[in-house]
Amino acid sequence: MLIAVCCDRGAPGSTTTSLALGVSTPEPTIVVEADPYGGDLALGCVAPGGHGEAFPPTPTVLTLATEARTSVTPGLAASKAHEFTGSTRIVPGHFSAEQAAGVKNWAPLAEALRASASRVVADLGRIHSSSPSIPVAAAADVVVMVTRPEVGAVMHLKDRLERLAPVLANIRNAPPIVVPVVVTPKRIAGSVLEHVGRMLAPSNAAGVIAGIGWIALDPTGVEAIHAGQVGGKNERTPLLRSAGVLNDQINQAAGVGPYGAHEAAAVDAYAGQGGEA
Numbered sequence: 148m149l150i151a152v153c154c155d156r157g158a159p160g161s162t163t164t165s166l167a168l169g170v171s172t173p174e175p176t177i178v179v180e181a182d183p184y185g186g187d188l189a190l191g192c193v194a195p196g197g198h199g200e201a202f203p204p205t206p207t208v209l210t211l212a213t214e215a216r217t218s219v220t221p222g223l224a225a226s227k228a229h230e231f232t233g234s235t236r237i238v239p240g241h242f243s244a245e246q247a248a249g250v251k252n253w254a255p256l257a258e259a260l261r262a263s264a265s266r267v268v269a270d271l272g273r274i275h276s277s278s279p280s281i282p283v284a285a286a287a288d289v290v291v292m293v294t295r296p297e298v299g300a301v302m303h304l305k306d307r308l309e310r311l312a313p314v315l316a317n318i319r320n321a322p323p324i325v326v327p328v329v330v331t332p333k334r335i336a337g338s339v340l341e342h343v344g345r346m347l348a349p350s351n352a353a354g355v356i357a358g359i360g361w362i363a364l365d366p367t368g369v370e371a372i373h374a375g376q377v378g379g380k381n382e383r384t385p386l387l388r389s390a391g392v393l394n395d396q397i398n399q400a401a402g403v404g405p406y407g408a409h410e411a412a413a414v415d416a417y418a419g420q421g422g423e424a
């Protein structure tokens with residue numbers, strides 16, 4: 148299973164959402180920072196060991212992309228990843244866009260991520276129809292498009308979706324499966340998701356949207372994930388619980404096609420688990 152996470156203007160959160168999707172499931176998952184604009188995954192996260200260590204400088208996504216040009220195996224992505232939490236490994240990107248441009252050939256990288264025996268969440272950051280990262284988005288089982296609830300951010304997502312979906316469909320010979328995800332506090336999540344669902348409905352002529360998802364805006368939850376503290380009471384942070392529900396929604400979208408339920412299904416599911424949606 149390959150999940151591509153991306154965003155557009157005014158909607159930060161693709162790296163955090165990718166990490167949250169990675170650490171909120173017991174399923175072995177590799178979070179790969181494949182953002183052509185550079186990234187800070189390794190800087191933001193603390194390596195396991197309990198002493199605040201940094202991750203070693205290599206391997207990175209460049210190491211993985213380079214190896215993938217020679218040979219792709221189901222174990223390649225995992226072999227180039229750092230251990231993070233019990234079931235999560237990470238492949239950091241490079242700090243600057245200039246360094247990230249070292250990934251010259253994205254098709255073999257996409258092939259390696261697609262072939263991985265472990266589930267992969269690829270953080271593509273900001274994307275457009277001519278982005279070098281397009282092969283990864285096209286190879287993904289599900290494309291998660293992160294947005295914030297502000298009208299401008301949702302309008303950018305709508306525009307991005309309308310431009311991106313035909314490009315991906317053309318490469319895949321099949322429509323992509325897209326889950327727009329709104330990052331918003333849980334107290335307003337229900338009404339925000341309904342509103343965003345209504346705004347995006349006219350863009351869903353090709354039926355690519357498999358339900359609207361939700362990730363809790365939760366700075367404390369982000370800190371816990373960065374520290375690799377995702378067990379015990381931290382399993383109950385709004386961020387991790389919303390990510391767990393989103394993982395289920397993504398699995399369902401990938402397995403049985405369009406989610407088909409009410410736009411607020413994610414929030415309903417969260418409330419059903421005892422959350423105060």
Ligand SMILES: Nc1ncnc2c1ncn2[C@@H]1O[C@H](COP(=O)(O)OP(=O)(O)OP(=O)(O)O)[C@@H](O)[C@H]1O
Nearest residue numbers: 159160161162163164272330362363364365366369
């Ligand atoms: N769910 C969330 N709850 C609270 N804060 C969040 C959440 N998601 C993102 N943030 C905050 O927003 C900022 C940007 O998030 P993030 O790094 O995930 O965005 P990005 O899209 O990867 O940005 P970049 O383009 O810089 O790579 C960070 O300070 C992060 O902590």
Ligand SMILES: [Mg+2]
Nearest residue numbers: 161162186272
């Ligand atoms: Mg990022």
